[in-house]
Each structure stands twice: as structure tokens, then as C-alpha cells.
Amino acid sequence: MELRKIKVGFVGFGEVNSPRDLIEHKCAEAQKALEKLGLELVTTAPVSDDSAGMDVARAKRELARQDFPLLVVCLAGWIPSHAVMDVISPFAHKPMILWGLTGSYQDGRLVTTADQAGTSALRAPMEAIGFKFKYVYDTPETPYRAAEKVRAFAEVAQAAALLRQSRIGMMGYRDMKLHATLFDGLSLRRVVGTEVENFEILEIVRRMEQQDPAEIEKIAHKLIREWKSDKLLTVQVLEKSIRLYLAVMEKVKERNYQAVSLIDVDGVKKLLGFTPAAALMMLSDLGKLPTTPENDALGCVTQLMVRYLTGQAAPYFEFYEFFGDRLLVGVPDYIPAAVAEGGVQVRLTQFGLLSEGVLNVSKVKTGRVTLCRLAGVANAYQMHMVTGQAVSPRKWEEAGWAPPAPQLPSLEVILDTPVEQFAEQVFCQHYILAYGDQRKKIEDLCKLLGIEVV
Numbered sequence: 001m002e003l004r005k006i007k008v009g010f011v012g013f014g015e016v017n018s019p020r021d022l023i024e025h026k027c028a029e030a031q032k033a034l035e036k037l038g039l040e041l042v043t044t045a046p047v048s049d050d051s052a053g054m055d056v057a058r059a060k061r062e063l064a065r066q067d068f069p070l071l072v073v074c075l076a077g078w079i080p081s082h083a084v085m086d087v088i089s090p091f092a093h094k095p096m097i098l099w100g101l102t103g104s105y106q107d108g109r110l111v112t113t114a115d116q117a118g119t120s121a122l123r124a125p126m127e128a129i130g131f132k133f134k135y136v137y138d139t140p141e142t143p144y145r146a147a148e149k150v151r152a153f154a155e156v157a158q159a160a161a162l163l164r165q166s167r168i169g170m171m172g173y174r175d176m177k178l179h180a181t182l183f184d185g186l187s188l189r190r191v192v193g194t195e196v197e198n199f200e201i202l203e204i205v206r207r208m209e210q211q212d213p214a215e216i217e218k219i220a221h222k223l224i225r226e227w228k229s230d231k232l233l234t235v236q237v238l239e240k241s242i243r244l245y246l247a248v249m250e251k252v253k254e255r256n257y258q259a260v261s262l263i264d265v266d267g268v269k270k271l272l273g274f275t276p277a278a279a280l281m282m283l284s285d286l287g288k289l290p291t292t293p294e295n296d297a298l299g300c301v302t303q304l305m306v307r308y309l310t311g312q313a314a315p316y317f318e319f320y321e322f323f324g325d326r327l328l329v330g331v332p333d334y335i336p337a338a339v340a341e342g343g344v345q346v347r348l349t350q351f352g353l354l355s356e357g358v359l360n361v362s363k364v365k366t367g368r369v370t371l372c373r374l375a376g377v378a379n380a381y382q383m384h385m386v387t388g389q390a391v392s393p394r395k396w397e398e399a400g401w402a403p404p405a406p407q408l409p410s411l412e413v414i415l416d417t418p419v420e421q422f423a424e425q426v427f428c429q430h431y432i433l434a435y436g437d438q439r440k441k442i443e444d445l446c447k448l449l450g451i452e453v454v
Contacts, residue, residue, distance in 0.1 A: 005038065005039075005040050006038070006039055006040065006069070006070075006154045006155065006157075006158045007039075007040040007041075007042060007066070007067075007068045007069070008034070008039050008040070008041060008042070008068050008069070008070045008071070008072055008150075008154050008157075009041075009042045009043075009063050009066075009068040009070065009071040009072065009091070009094075010030075010031060010034070010041045010042065010043045010044075010071075010072045010074060011043075011044055011046075011047060011059050011063060011071070011072070011073060011074065011087055011088075012026070012027030012030070012045075012046035012047065012074045012075075012076050013046060013047050013048075013073070013074065013075050013076065013077075013079045013083065013084055013087075013118065014026075014027075014046055014047075014048060014075075014076045014077040014078075014079060014113060015048065015049060015077055015078050015079045015080070015113075015118075016048040016049050016050050016051075018048075018076075018077045018078070018113050019113075020046075020048075022076075022077075022113065023046050023048075023076045023077055023113070024045075024046055026076040026077075026101050026113075027046045027074060027076050027101075029143075029144060030074050030076070030099070030101060030144060030147065031043060033144040033147035034072070034147050034150060034151065036147075037147060037148065037150075037151040038151070039150075039151060039154055042063065042065075042066045042068050044058065044059045044062040044063055045058070045059075046076065047059045047079075047083060047084075047087055048079070048083070049079055049080050049082070049083040053086070055083075056083055056086045056087050059087045060086075060087055060090055063087075063091065064090065068094070069094065069095065069154075069157040069158045069160070069161035070094065070095050070096065070097065070153065070154050070157035070158070071088065071091050071094050071095075071096045071097075072096070072097045072099055072150060073088055073096055073097065073098050073099065073122075073133075074099045074101065075098070075099065075100050075101065075115050075118040075119050075122075076101045076113060076115060077101075077112075077113025077114055077115055077118060078113060078114035078115070078117045078118045079118050080121075081118075081121050081122050081125060084118075084122055085122075085125070085129075088131070092129075092130070092131060094132075094157075095132050095133065095134075095153075095156075095157040095160065095448050096126075096131055096132065096133035096134075097133060097134050097135075097136060097149075097150050097153055097154075098119055098122060098123060098126065098133050098134070098135045098136070099119075099136050099137070099138075099146055099150060100115045100116050100118065100119035100135075100136070100137035100138065100146075101115045101137075101138055101143070101144070102115055102116075102137070102138035102139055102140050102143050103115070103140055104140060104143065105140060110140055112140075115137070115138075116137055119135065119137060123135050132447075132448050134149070134153045134444065136149045136150065136153075152440075152441070152444075153444060155309060155441065156309065156441055156444040156445045156448060157448070158308065159305065159308035159309045159441075159445055160193075160445060160448045160449060162304075162308045163192050163193050163194055163301075163304060163305065163308065163449075164192075164193030165193070166193065166194045166195070166258045166259070166301075166304055167194070167195045167196075167197060167255060167256060167257050167258060168194060168195070168196045168197070168257060168258065168259045168260070168261065168297060168300045168301070168304075169197055169199060169248075169251060169252060169255060169257035169259075169260045169261075170196055170197065170198050170199070170260070170261045170262075170295055170297060170300075171198075171199055171200075171201055171204060171248065171260075171261070171262045171263055171267065172198070172200075172201055172262070172263025172266070172267045172295055173198055173263070173295055174295055175263045175264050175265055175266050175267060175293070175294040175295045176264075176265050176266055176294065177266075178294065178295075180427065180428040180429060180430075181294060181295055181296045181297070181298070181299070181428065181430070182376075183196065183297040183298050183376055184376055184379075187376060187379050187380075187381070188297075188298075188301070188376070188381075191380075191381050191449055191450060191451065192301060192374075192381070192449055192451075194301050194304070196297045197255060197257075199251055201263060201267050201268075201271060201272075203251075204244065204247045204248060204251070205247075205272070207246075207247035207250055207251070208240075208243040208244055208246075208247045209243075211242075211243045211246045211247065215246065216235070216239055216242045216243065216246070217235055219238075219242050219245075219246075219282070219286070220233075220234075220235040220238045220239065220242060221235075223238060223242075223278075223282075224238075226343075226344065227344045227345070227346050228343060228344065228345045228346070229345075229346050229347065229348065230346075230347045230348065231347075231348045233346075233348075237348065237358070238278060238358070240272070240274050241274065241276075241277075241278035241279045241282070241358060242278075242279075242282070244268070244272075244276065244279040245278075245279045245282040245283055245286070245287070248260060248262070248279070248283060249283070249287055252283075252287065252289065257289070258289070258290070258304060259289055259290040259291065259292075259300040259301075259303055259304055260283055260289050260290075260291050260300070261291065261292045261293065261294070261295050261296050261297060261299070261300050262276050262279075262280065262291075262293060262295075263294070263295055264276055264293040264294045264295075264333075265294070274357050275333065275351075275357035275358065275359070276293065276333070277333035277334045277357065277358055277359055277360060278334075278346075278357070278358040280293060280333065280334050281334045281336075281337075281344070281358075281360060284313070284334070284336040284337070285336060285337045285338075285344075290303035290304060290307055290313075290314055291303075292316045292430060293316075293333060294430075296316070296428075296430050298373075298374045298375060298376065298428075299316055299373070299428070299430045299432065301374055302314075302372060302373055302374045302383075302431075302432040303316070303432050305372075305374070305442065305445060306372070306432055306434045306438065306442075309438065309441045309442065309445060310434055310436075310438060310441070312338070312434055312435060313336040313338035313339055314432050314433070314434060315331075315335050315336050315339050315432070315433055316331065316430050316431070316432055316433075317329040317330065317331055317371070317410075317411070317430070317431055317432075317433050318330060318331060318332070318429050318430060319426070319429060319431070320396075320398070320410070321396075322419050322423055323412075323419065324419065325414055325415065325419060326388070326412045326413055326414045326415060326419065327371075327388075327412070327413045327415065327419065327422070328393060328396065328410060328411075328412055329371070329410060329411055329412075329413055329431070329433070330393070330398075330408040330409060330410030330411070331360075331408060331409050331410070332351070332359075332398060332408055333359065333360065334359075334360040334409075335360055335362055335364060335409045337362075339364055339365050339433075339435075340360075340362035340363065340364065340365070340409075341362070341363040341364060341365045341366075342362075342363060343362070344360065344362050345360070345361050345362045345363070346358050346359060346360055346361065346362075347359050347361045347406050349401060349402050349406055350401070350402040351400055351401050351402070359406060359408075360409055361406045361407060361408065361409065362409050363392070363409070364390075364409050364410060364411050365390075365435070366389075366390045366391055366392055366411065367389075367390055367435055367436075368387070368388075368389060368390070368435065368436055368437060369387065369388060369389075369390045369411075369413060369433055369434065369435055369436070370385060370386070370387050370433070370434045370435075370436065370437060370438040370439060370442070371385070371386050371387075371388075371413065371431045371432070371433055372384065372385040372386075372431065372432055372434065372438075372442060373427045373428055373430070373431045373432065374427075374451070375427040375428065380451075380452065381449075381450075381451045381452070382427075382451065382452045382453070382454050383442060383446045383451050383452070383453050383454070384425055384426070384427050384453075384454050385439055385442060385443075385453065386415055386416070386417060386422050387415075387416045387417075387437050387439060388413040388414050388415040388416050389413070389414045390411040390412070390413050390414075390433075391411065391412050391413075391414065392411070392412070393407075393410045393411060393412045394412070395407065396410070411433075425454055
């Protein structure tokens, strides 16, 4: 997933008695360091504590001309805190970085403008007032190195801004009458900002009937070329799934959904007579959408968090077994092509009393992973995370599949923490997987949103 370029506001500060050319030089170098890291800056000239307040007024006016998800408050030296507070207060609703620059060595001696005198005079007051910010600083040995931390936090701020604008589409409600996938729409909107909209399966069925046969055949031939299958895939085998995909995508485009969850067992399987796995694969791979089955709204929100922070596909996984040092996670339907090792592998098979359908049996990429899940607890929210090493699973099968039983897409995750500790805090059967250790980014995002990390 390719995310948009991040735009950040930047305002530098230095006391009126500090050498102006030095303050300007340090702020310019800080800006260059951020631009080298790919950030787009909305800037104003450095601000001093001039007695007339001209710099403060000018900075507020110029910064207000454009929107940005993060304001960089860059101290190039000491400055009385009132001048900084006056500039940043109109932007108190935005995340901020308090960045202290550093002195430099000249002719064997350290020359400083007391940057950290300025930041240390601001950190606690900003916290007490309620600004949502991160504090970073440079040292004389590594000037402008904190630009990397600014860049990382800018990604978090952008994710928070995108979540505030996000909308999830959900076909049906509370599949299988599950409790762990329930959500409260008002508190979710208040804390995260995401809106969840329900639409009816009847509307989608009517749209399915109206789809263009030529478009269906075109997509079918594409999938037949790209998917590896144990049996011959035909247009007839794929037609219902393609119709479902196209119908849902019409709704996605109409309502600008960023993620989708479909009623599965009590909906597509029970009422329409086929499995939604292939349609969910298309929504994920062709539609580029985060998707979950079973009306899992908070699973979709967790996916959006991971996607906005990392750009990854953020697949969902279920827990099948707990071992002494690891978890067996898998899915009984599909994974995104982005996490399939060696391409997408499907199989035509049957589970229980259901009719034969397309099942994804791809191998899953291994490596360091983070498993995470957002949950609503009373009127608040918590994020549960765990990291570990994902390895290829042992041979196993889920009872109930037509013989020979398929090996479902799965991983064994050797946890960095005791399995018992994880099990005592587990929120739901669905967790979202990200590759790499993503805890820091997720923790920073949760702190911005007021979500407790457990």
C-alpha cells in the first residue's frame, strides 16, 4: 500500500538576544534534514520573543494558511516559553513534536544557544496543558539525528489523521451472534474517528444480478491465469464470487469505504449458498482493501491502523492452538496475495454441509511479526500486542473439511513473551498481523488517540 506524502508544519524558535543568523542557520539545517527524509514542510521564519509580538503573530498567520497532520516545534536555542505557547496554542488539536536542536564544537570548544534549556522549560507545561506531543532532542555528537524520530512520528500523526477520516462498510451485522466482534459506534467515532456503516445483503444481491457478463469473464480469465489451483478453474466456478466482488466494490466507491467486512456464515454461506473467500481475496488484492469476514469492525479498524502506519496488507488470522512457546494461527478462507509465499494457491473443496467453494491454501510468508488487536472495554479502548518469530507450521488440518483435508494458510508464531501471559489477555479470535516489530509505532498512535496498550 502506497501512502501519500506526509506534510508537516515547522516553526523554529530562538531568543531575541541569540545571534539571529545562527538561529536561522540551525532551523534551516533541521528543515533540510526533514526534507531529505521525504517530508513536505509548511514553514515560517524562526520566531523570537520580540517585545511587540510581531514574530508570534506572523508565525500563527502563516502556519494557518495550510493544513498538516503534525506541527514540529523546533527550538534552536533558549526562548521564554510564553512565545512558544502563543504560537502553538491555535494548533492544540494537532499532534506535535517538541524538538530541541544542539550546539556545535568550534575551535575545540562547545558553542551552545541553550536549546535544551528551552525544551526542558516547555515539556512539563505542554504536558500539563494537554498538548499531544512527543519530545525529542539532539546531542552535539549527533546533530539533526532526531530528524529520523520526527519522520517516524509524522507517520503516526498521519495515521491518526487518516483514521479520523476513515469509513468502514459492513454487510450485515454480528455474524454467528458473536460477542467478541461487537463494537460501539459512538465511542469508536469519539476515540478513533472511524465511522462504521452497515449495508444490507439484499442490496448487494440485487447489484450482483446487474453485473456485466463481459466484466465478469474478464476478471475470471485474469484469476484463472494468476491463481494456481488443484482443479480447473472456470468462469462458471468463479462467477458468483466475482459478482459479489463487483457489487461490493460499487458500494465501496459510492460511500468511499477504506475497509470492508462481510457477514460470512449467517450471510453469504447460508443465504447465497457459496463461500465468500474468493470475493474477499478480490476485494483485498484487486480492490486494495483491508477486509475481514464475520462483521469484525474492530478487526478492520486494527487493519487500518497497521496499514496507515506501515503500508502493509495487514491480514487477519485466527487462533487454532496454543503451545508451550508458540501459537498456531491460520485462516479458513483467504489471505492477501501480498503475504502469500510463492503466489496464490487455491483449492476447490467443501467444509461440513456447505457446497464446494474456492479456498485459499497459500503458504504464508514467515519472519518477525507483530500480532495486534483493538478492543472496546466499557466506554474505552485497549490495544493488545505481542511480537514473535513466525515460522512455517507443522502438518495439521481442521476437522470437517472434505478429505483429503487442506492445509490452511497458517503460521506458528514463537512468542517473545510467555504464551500463558498472552492467553490471559487475548481479546478476540481475530488478530491482525504485521511483519516486523511494529510496537513502537502502534504505541505512539495509541497514545495520540488515548488508547491503553496492554
